[in-house]
Amino acid sequence: MEIFEEYVKKIKTHDPNLNAFITINEEKGFQQAVRSEKKILAGEDIGILEGIPISFKDSIDTKGILTTSGSPIHKNRIPESNADVVKKLHDEGAINIGKTNMFEFGFGITSKNSYFGDIKNPWNAGVTAGGSSGGSAVSVAADLCMGSIGTDTAGSIRVPSSCCGVVGLKPTYDLINKKGILLSNSLDHIGPIARNVEDLALIMEAITKKPFEKNCIRDIRGMRVGVPKQYFNERLDVHVKNFYKETFRKLEGLGAILIEIDIPIVEDPRDVAHVIATSEVGYVHRELIKSSLDQYSAEAQKTFDKSKSFSAHAYMEGLNKCVQMNSEITRLFEIVDILVTPTIPAVPPDIDQDEFILGGEMESVEECLIRFTCLFNITGHPALSLPCGLLNESIPIGLQLIANHNREDLLIKTAFSYEQTFLLEFYNKRSGMVMS
Numbered sequence: 394m395e396i397f398e399e400y401v402k403k404i405k406t407h408d409p410n411l412n413a414f415i416t417i418n419e420e421k422g423f424q425q426a427v428r429s430e431k432k433i434l435a436g437e438d439i440g441i442l443e444g445i446p447i448s449f450k451d452s453i454d455t456k457g458i459l460t461t462s463g464s465p466i467h468k469n470r471i472p473e474s475n476a477d478v479v480k481k482l483h484d485e486g487a488i489n490i491g492k493t494n495m496f497e498f499g500f501g502i503t504s505k506n507s508y509f510g511d512i513k514n515p516w517n518a519g520v521t522a523g524g525s526s527g528g529s530a531v532s533v534a535a536d537l538c539m540g541s542i543g544t545d546t547a548g549s550i551r552v553p554s555s556c557c558g559v560v561g562l563k564p565t566y567d568l569i570n571k572k573g574i575l576l577s578n579s580l581d582h583i584g585p586i587a588r589n590v591e592d593l594a595l596i597m598e599a600i601t602k603k604p605f606e607k608n609c610i611r612d613i614r615g616m617r618v619g620v621p622k623q624y625f626n627e628r629l630d631v632h633v634k635n636f637y638k639e640t641f642r643k644l645e646g647l648g649a650i651l652i653e654i655d656i657p658i659v660e661d662p663r664d665v666a667h668v669i670a671t672s673e674v675g676y677v678h679r680e681l682i683k684s685s686l687d688q689y690s691a692e693a694q695k696t697f698d699k700s701k702s703f704s705a706h707a708y709m710e711g712l713n714k715c716v717q718m719n720s721e722i723t724r725l726f727e728i729v730d731i732l733v734t735p736t737i738p739a740v741p742p743d744i745d746q747d748e749f750i751l752g753g754e755m756e757s758v759e760e761c762l763i764r765f766t767c768l769f770n771i772t773g774h775p776a777l778s779l780p781c782g783l784l785n786e787s788i789p790i791g792l793q794l795i796a797n798h799n800r801e802d803l804l805i806k807t808a809f810s811y812e813q814t815f816l817l818e819f820y821n822k823r824s825g826m827v828m829s
Contacts, residue, residue: 476573548766555791675700
């Protein structure tokens, strides 16, 4: 109970400057904390996360608790039931400490929100916190909770995790039930964000009942690590490139075997993702579009306009390309155990920045930030982002690890070995800096 009360106090003290939360679940959360304390004191069987405060992205249904999806349209929406992931975590003793801020309906990859206010990166208020699960990543980075649950349609767990210097996992497609959360059925994933790999493993274990914590061991000798020859090493910011190259040297020093591999990408995966996600978003929101279009933000209305422009033929072709890309990426794991890429190609941009110039080409911030993440929403492979460096002592850089379907164990094992050897100083700086 004291843990919950301490975290609520932290939120009330620090969140006015960060805007990570839309709702603090103080009263109901306190009741949960009391029940957990009684179970612990009585010596009863307790859950994996008994008494642990967890936040939830505000697009995830929570029974009796305001769930807005970051939109004024749902400013008074209170679900009658919990999303499946919320129920599973409650069953394991986790306490819902609150609902986190996000880009409206998850339609963007930054932390801008014109109605509830923009989310601030606790490392550097002038730099984006990433999105759309930005509030979840910030709540974890600033130690306002002990973990968070976000959603990821094109990178919305991994991108903010990278920008905020925390660990975020997009699990294998459909490993975690999506009931109670929907943006794009074909691309949506639900996953945890945590301050370290062991905490992330415990949250995954609580949700899936799979023994992920046992993979938190410091031994990746013989691990076959894929070094991409194309795509993921192209048009990189020079700072990201330097951290990325250094990561391979570090992994090799831990006993991993580096293997160069050809990346079988014929066309830009973002084009495929846009067709599928935009088409499905328009369908999901079809009734609200008819009755309340003017209440959506300008950005959301642009998304709906795009959804009308895609034909059924284009949508079905996109789904067929998903199957093809899935097969091609899966074949890579006959050669390697994991694939390593930057999480994003550039240093996290300033909040108001709109474009990058990388490799002599202009690219919007939105397109740049998902360039290396959205492929694995299309293919459904598990992908994890963890910190790999810190630029100018205030801007985190992220590393993305990808494995074959249902091999989250390899991601956790590799990330834990890397973390325990190279990230403890980074974590100390995070603890000292984010709340300063």
